[in-house]
Amino acid sequence: MKVGIYGQYYKGEAISYIEILLKTLAAKNIDVFIEENFYDLIKVNNFPEKEYQTFSSYKDLDNSFEVMLTVGGDGTFLRAVTFVRDLDIPILGINIGRLGFLATIQKDSISEAINLLITRKYTINERTLLSVTSNKKNDDLSEINFALNEIAVSRRNTTSMITVESYLNDEYLTSYWADGLIVATPTGSTGYSLSCGGPVITPNTKSLVLTPIAPHNLNARPLVIPENTNIKLKIIAREKQALLSLDSRTTTIDSNSVITIKKADFSLKTIQLDQQTFFKTLRDKLLWGEDKRN
Numbered sequence: 001m002k003v004g005i006y007g008q009y010y011k012g013e014a015i016s017y018i019e020i021l022l023k024t025l026a027a028k029n030i031d032v033f034i035e036e037n038f039y040d041l042i043k044v045n046n047f048p049e050k051e052y053q054t055f056s057s058y059k060d061l062d063n064s065f066e067v068m069l070t071v072g073g074d075g076t077f078l079r080a081v082t083f084v085r086d087l088d089i090p091i092l093g094i095n096i097g098r099l100g101f102l103a104t105i106q107k108d109s110i111s112e113a114i115n116l117l118i119t120r121k122y123t124i125n126e127r128t129l130l131s132v133t134s135n136k137k138n139d140d141l142s143e144i145n146f147a148l149n150e151i152a153v154s155r156r157n158t159t160s161m162i163t164v165e166s167y168l169n170d171e172y173l174t175s176y177w178a179d180g181l182i183v184a185t186p187t188g189s190t191g192y193s194l195s196c197g198g199p200v201i202t203p204n205t206k207s208l209v210l211t212p213i214a215p216h217n218l219n220a221r222p223l224v225i226p227e228n229t230n231i232k233l234k235i236i237a238r239e240k241q242a243l244l245s246l247d248s249r250t251t252t253i254d255s256n257s258v259i260t261i262k263k264a265d266f267s268l269k270t271i272q273l274d275q276q277t278f279f280k281t282l283r284d285k286l287l288w289g290e291d292k293r294n
């Protein structure tokens with residue numbers, strides 16, 4: 001078995017968890033490749049004990065990797081998607097961050113999780129991704145043009161609202177007067193969209209949700225739409241530019257740009273170990289349905 005390991009940060013207390021991870025993988029004779037920058041970060045005081053092979057980009061990976069393990073929080077998990085892209089390598093996140101909604105393995109159950117992985121006690125989930133095109137050239141979108149959580153447009157460098165004129169399959173929907181508009185996947189429904197009043201959508205539902213960000217309107221509500229909808233948005237901002245975000249990454253778009261958001265033509269595979277279900281994560285991490293009477 002060949003696995004990749006990706007992390008973005010490294011802080012002292014994490015060393016013991018990374019040690020457990022590397023030792024567990026070595027004991028099972030698993031071929032480990034570590035992302036180059038993360039490897040440089042963890043190499044301190046003769047650690048790790050042996051040399052590892054590395055990868056530095058999407059180009060160094062292929063589908064002979066059984067899994068990409070991420071070490072960090074959800075931000076790290078989201079960044080790992082930019083390495084894996086359409087290669088069909090499933091991602092499994094070890095949470096040594098804070099919330100860890102996507103990174104579901106808890107740091108104190110690393111060896112158990114690796115054992116479940118090796119004995120293939122898991123299911124693979126396919127997660128929908130989004131992609132965006134603009135009627136104006138944008139180099140930032142030429143390569144990494146996909147998002148697992150959401151694509152959002154929002155105001156930039158100003159307190160003025162923006163107007164987002166929206167069309168679904170070329171039919172006019174409405175014009176949102178708001179701080180912005182989020183188009184979220186089921187995966188992203190528990191992220192930014194949730195904070196703006198959007199519904200939770202279970203991961204395998206074939207839907208997207210349009211969630212306005214602070215609309216100055218009493219009747220703008222989140223709208224759930226089929227995942228194959230062609231979403232066209234015209235952004236009108238008082239400033240010359242607005243912000244376009246794809247998960248943790250941002251770029252700017254000119255006012256009056258028209259962007260088209262669609263389901264990406266590839267999906268992301270995530271690993272759901274036996275014992276770990278979406279509803280369990282919802283209860284454990286977002287305290288879903290928590291009630292003092294229970």
Ligand SMILES: NC(=O)c1ccc[n+]([C@@H]2O[C@H](COP(=O)([O-])OP(=O)(O)OC[C@H]3O[C@@H](n4cnc5c(N)ncnc54)[C@H](O)[C@@H]3O)[C@@H](O)[C@H]2O)c1
Nearest residue numbers: 074075099100101149150187188190191192193195247248
């Ligand atoms: N007000 C908000 O809630 C808000 C604002 C901006 C971005 N975000 C979310 O943060 C994501 C980017 O993550 P980051 O680490 O770069 O930013 P960040 O450091 O601001 O973290 C955002 C928080 O959202 C959580 N999160 C991310 N994706 C999630 C998901 N699918 N389900 C449940 N929780 C999730 C993370 O664990 C973290 O606690 C964006 O894709 C967006 O969904 C949320």
Ligand SMILES: Nc1ncnc2c1ncn2[C@@H]1O[C@H](COP(=O)(O)OP(=O)(O)OP(=O)(O)O)[C@@H](O)[C@H]1O
Nearest residue numbers: 007009010011014072073074075076097098099100
């Ligand atoms: N490899 C690591 N070693 C030590 N600490 C880490 C590591 N990765 C992440 N962290 C800690 O976790 C924090 C959050 O990590 P990250 O940015 O990946 O997740 P996040 O998007 O904030 O999501 P979450 O709330 O799930 O942690 C970091 O600021 C850092 O303090």
